[in-house]
Amino acid sequence: MKGLIALPAIILLLITRTGLSQSVPDIDKKMDSLFAHYNTHTPGVSIVVVKDGKTVFKKSYGSANLEHGIANTPETVFQIASVSKQFTAFAIYLLAKQGQLSLEDDIRKYIPELPSYGKAIRIRHLLAHTSGIRDLAATLTLAGWHIEDVMTTEQILKVTARQKELNFEPGTAFGYSNTGYTLLARIVERVTQQSFTDYTSKNIFEPLQMTNTRFYNDYHTIIKNRAHSYEKSDGQYIKKELLVADAGPSSLHTTAEDMAKWANNFYHPIIGDAQLIAAFNEVSVLDNTKPVVWAASGTDTTYHAKGQVRWKHRGIPAITHGGHTAGFRAWLARFPEHNLSIIALSNDEHYDILGTGLKIVEFYLKNQFTEPVTNNTSPTLATTKTEKYTSNLKDFTGYYYSDELATGYTVTLRNDKLTITHSRLSDIELTRIDDSKFTGINSFKFELEFVRNKKDIVGFKISNFGAKNVKFKIIK
Structure with a gap:
């Protein structure tokens, strides 16, 4: 009887091992082909794929530093731009769960130097990009700043405090605002009496053993294994400087390996709990309770959810967010129904975040899709007409x-x-x-x-x- 029970188990084990021996090399070849254009003379990308809590693919391509010929590795530290926002939002949720703040709080309770706009801007408005506060990059460039100028939180707060008007009434529309996440980080500091860097390190990164992850609020800091960012100009790669020191909307430095630990926390929480994560993943809403729409095209709608976007890729629910600053590009994609997470961190300005990411998704969920690939047609361009103007x-x-x-x-x-x-x-x-x-x-x-x-x-x-x-x- 024991032999009869053991035999199917042995057969199952052999089938499983055989399947892995066939599939893993196949994935390796597909990945290598996808990134074949990266080499020692180009920047590149680090990829980590996590399935059912285990890393099933980990490999890096191209160089972290072209001047010194240093290769990208899974331990290379990248700036992940707007993917940073979900960590800032999570810090707010941790404080709310502890009763140290409420998502309904007027933000002027913590940042009284901001002007009053008639209607209260609440913390939840900042989280959902529904505050109406002007975006920092949009505002500063109008003020004569260059993208590669030094930009600090202190400077941004001073410019924000001078703004007499909003883009729209709080809670009535969606308008992406990096400034909102600068303010969220400042709220964390004023509630906890700690720097935002220290709070997130002690309450998020250390518990998750994300040992190579940190918010940096000083662009002078030496960061071990840091990648530099690059862009092509006249066929040659040039370095893109990043002198931003504004932790909250951006400025998180991390590795693809560490990001896998963060992704796994959504399935098996070490920080937070299932209830907090469920609330965190919920689609944001306007004051009229309608969902916050990030983008809509035909029958496809993408919704915002606190530093994340929720949508369906060929019928499969996805929770993702991309990031882009200087030549850095980043993508974290989670497919909860399949316990699959994909992390892609790049130092190449020309890296196609979504297009490449979805090709990787195809490698792992090829037979799971319930909808075909949609063909988007380009809009017809309007013709220019000559007008007669009355003003001189x-x-x-x-x-x-x-x-x-x-x-x-x-x-x-x-x-x-x-x-x-x-x-x-x-x-x-x-x-x-x-x-x-x-x-x-x-x-x-x-x-x-x-x-x-x-x-x-x-x-x-x-x-x-x-x-x-x-x-x-x-x-x-």
């Missing part, structure tokens, strides 16, 4: 100043086109799209509209992706 371009010239940004622009007329100049920026030629509306590019595309008081020009308002209707007054 010369009427718009002059010097304009914004108290909110503590900066000014000079508008001049050159070769029958308006140009705006700033002491720290290259001159920007404007393209006319309406009688008083123009577009231009300053790190990000913007729209500028001149404002009249009866017949005289009194200023302009400028908007980009994350800062709406920032007002400038004309000073002749």
Whole structure:
């Protein structure tokens, strides 16, 4: 009888081992083919795949440092940009569970230096990107900053405190705001009387044994095994500097190996518990209780959930988030129904976060999809039409100043086109799209509209992706 019971077990064991011996080399070959363009002369990527709590794939490609010929490894430390946000949100949830704050708290309870906007901005609004607070990168570039300038939390808070208006009324819409997560990190500091770096290290990274993970709030810090970021220019890779010291929305440095430990915590909690994680994974809502929509295309809708996005890939529920700063690109994807997590950390500006990530998903869930691949068609481009405008371009010239940004622009007329100049920026030629509306590019595309008081020009308002209707007054 014992022999009869043991025989199927032995057969099952042999089948399992045979399956692994066939599948693992197959995955290895597919991964190697996917990343064959990375070598010692290029930056690259570190990949870790976790299935049922175990690492089933771990490999790195390309170089961490091209100047010194240092290869990427699973222990290489990358800056993971906006993937940092879920850690900041989790810190807030830990404090809420302990009763040290409420998600319904008015943020001015902790950051009283912010102006009052009439309607309270609550912690949950910051978490969900529904606060209406202007994005820090969008605002600072309008103020004449460059993306590679030094940017610290202190500077960002000072600029934010000068903002007299919001992009929209809190709780009524979704508007991605890095600034909101800067404020969340500051709330953690003021509640705990610890630096954000110390709090997250002691309460998240140490319990999870994420020994190579830390929020850095000083860009001078020496970080062992750190990758440098790169971008191609004229066919050659150049280094992209990152001098940001703003822990919260970004600035988390970690490894692909450590991120696997974080991913596993969602399935078998070491920090938090099942109830906290369930609440953390819930889709965020507006004040009217409607879900916060991150993006919608046809029948596909992506929802936001506290530093994460929830959606379905070919019918399979996914919880993901990507990150991009300087030349760093990062992706953490979890597929809860299959207990599968994929981590991809890259120092290549041109790394295709989603496209490459979904190819890796295909390697592991190929036979699990319930929906076919959708073919997205490109939108038809509208033709440009010639307009006759009543305003004379010369009427718009002059010097304009914004108290909110503590900066000014000079508008001049050159070769029958308006140009705006700033002491720290290259001159920007404007393209006319309406009688008083123009577009231009300053790190990000913007729209500028001149404002009249009866017949005289009194200023302009400028908007980009994350800062709406920032007002400038004309000073002749």
